[in-house]
Amino acid sequence: MKTTTKERLEKFTTVSNMPVKRLYTPSDIKDQDYLKDIGLPGQYPFVRGAHPAMYRERLWTMRQFAGYGTAEDTNQRFKYLLEEGQTGLSVAFDIPTLMGYDSDHPRSKGEVGRCGVAIDTMADMEILFKDIPLDKVTTSMTINAPAAILFAMYIAVAEKEGVDTDKIGGTIQNDILKEYIAQKEWIFPPGPSIRIITDIFKYCAENVPGWNTISISGYHIREAGASAVQELAFTLANGIAYVEAGIEAGLDVDIFAPRLSFFFNSHMDFFEEIAKLRAARRIWARVMKERFRARDPISMRLRFHTQTAGCSLTARQPENNIVRVAIQALAAVIGGTQSLHTNSMDEVLALPTEKAVTIALRTQQVIAYESGITDTIDPFAGSYFVEALTNKMEEETYKYFEKIDELGGMVAAIEKGFPQKEIIESAYSYQKAVERGERIIVGVNKYAEEEELPIKTLKIDYEVEKRQVARLKEIKKERNKRVVTSVLNRLQNAAEGRDNLMPYILNAVRAYATCGEICNVLRKVFGEYREPVVY
Amino acid sequence: MTRKRKRIRVLIAKPGLDGHDRGAKIIARALRDAGMEVIYTGLHQTPEMIVIAALQEDVNAIGLSILSGAHNYIFPRVMELLKEKGMKDVLVFGGGIIPQDDILSLKKIGIKKIFTPGASTDEIIKFLEKSLKK
Secondary structure: OOOOOOOOOOOOEOOOOOEOOOOOOHHHHOOOOHHHHHOOOOOOOOOOOOOOOHHHOOOOEEOOEEOOEOHHHHHHHHHHHHHOOOOOEEEEEOHHHHHOOOOOOHHHOOOOOOOOEOOOOHHHHHHHOOOOOOOOOOEEEEOOOOHHHHHHHHHHHHHHOOOOHHHOOEEEOOOHHHHHHHHOOOOOOHHHHHHHHHHHHHHHHHHOOOEEOEEEEOHHHHHOOOOHHHHHHHHHHHHHHHHHHHHHOOOOHHHHHHHEEEEEEEOOOHHHHHHHHHHHHHHHHHHHHHHOOOOOHHHHOOOEEEEEOHHHOOOOOOOHHHHHHHHHHHHHHHOOOOEEEOOOOOOOOOOOOHHHHHHHHHHHHHHHHHOOHHHOOOOOOOOHHHHHHHHHHHHHHHHHHHHHHHOOOHHHHHHOOHHHHHHHHHHHHHHHHHHOOOOOOEOOOEOOOOOOOOOOOOOOOOHHHHHHHHHHHHHHHHOOHHHHHHHHHHHHHHHHOOOOOHHHHHHHHHOOOOHHHHHHHHHHHHOOOOOOOOO | OOOOOOOOEEEEEOEOOOOOOHHHHHHHHHHHHOOOEEEEOOOOEOHHHHHHHHHHHOOOEEEEEEOOOOHHHHHHHHHHHHHHOOOOOOEEEEEEOOOHHHHHHHHHOOOOEEEOOOOOHHHHHHHHHHHOOO
């Protein structure tokens, strides 16, 4: 029989440049031991899923990342999404909030409420969650450098509404290492930043047991241009750094590890993404068991949120993005995600309109209720190709771990610019491949159209900034200045010493100290991060 | 006064507070590979910092990359400061998450071109070479 048929391309690779063979057979996974390397869902090494019954027990949480304008605007969008069948909330903060600047700070000009909601004080947080039962809904907050402050505001709002802190659930992103690597919204240098993070681990273990204290994020690393393997390796290496920090802070690994959670990107290459997510679970299980000697299987179980790849969306022919998102969402679900955000087709142009975000949510609902994919667990297990790719992902990740260990761990690697440099190399070579036509992007470098009608995008009123600054002024006038000064002084003393900062930050937010004021106290004590620029 | 130059000098700047620097870095490198002299400002720059850098580095063009939605405040501010400093011959272009309607208004204030996601580096190189040919 003829086997040398001429193929369409000289070589076939995944979107991350991983070679793909024409055919996979049992010989590609001949060394695999089913029980040891794959096993059952909900059991070590968790390749097949974090939970024993997965989506047969409960579907993933449909959690659309949302936030714009003032707290009133976003509160309305939250309520709309809940009415439309969304099952969890996810807050997008504006950039001044992410950077720890109040809305009236000169650096905030033009940025207030533009790509997230502006939150200056606990008063804004009260409005943000108005009429939303905090004991019934879980909330994810994408906040990093000032995570402790926004989290404290959430706790304080729950208290004020009479909800016990052991009844609230959700996640703070709180992952500063990936900020240094990719998203780049930082405030303090690594040392004090990690201290705040371990303070949160400790505080939550004692007071807010249902909270995911960190969401160790590959999403932004991938968006910055990393390959699938780089996303996996750098994210899990950050995870290792946090576990080391927790242990160094005197915590038992099995006390805080169960509350660590992860966040991955789901990109365009369908099988590669499924393999990546399966590999993530196995690598983490092995790391926790072998490297950190965790005893509780829950410490070894990797749970994650997924968001479809913003960077894969195109400004040209934006409706095509609906299809891209559907494929990516499918990979995330088959990969066993615990929660999912599907991007809206227009996010490449602006924050999404209600119409676009509804289509994105409906995409998840179609997968959940119409496709049949949720009826059986990890359906690609045993596929020669997917298992081989899962193994390959794991091998390549260990190579990066070795390199990072050689550099002295992830914090040292970041300070040397190592992951940053690897990522920009990948980003550049991908861009070049697109421009040479080696990677086809439909509607961009193939099937492009000369004339395109612009689609309707969301407009954020320029009055938002004025309204927010006015409210801040009002709050500052009404609050008890003496109390504010005193809680901030106590916070400063605590920061200079070794106390857990969470109780001090909680007292500050309860007194309506602003996010910027609290950050300024900490800036004074901790200093600010300076980036090593590599490109 | 006409300055004789062999190579185009470009300042790639990240104004505002957003940290998305993938695009800026790719453009910086592509322009450099195309033989231009490129200065990259790094992140979190104010309009004042950018204009001072442009003045000190004596650039022919400034590329502003922004993905935070603050372009309608920041871009006009950069243009205003350039005017104040008498740097009217510096070409300004931009890129990022910028809706069509805003592109039209930004062009009116003198931003020569805005590139949105999907634009190729080649397109940007050709645009600069063509616009700066003297």
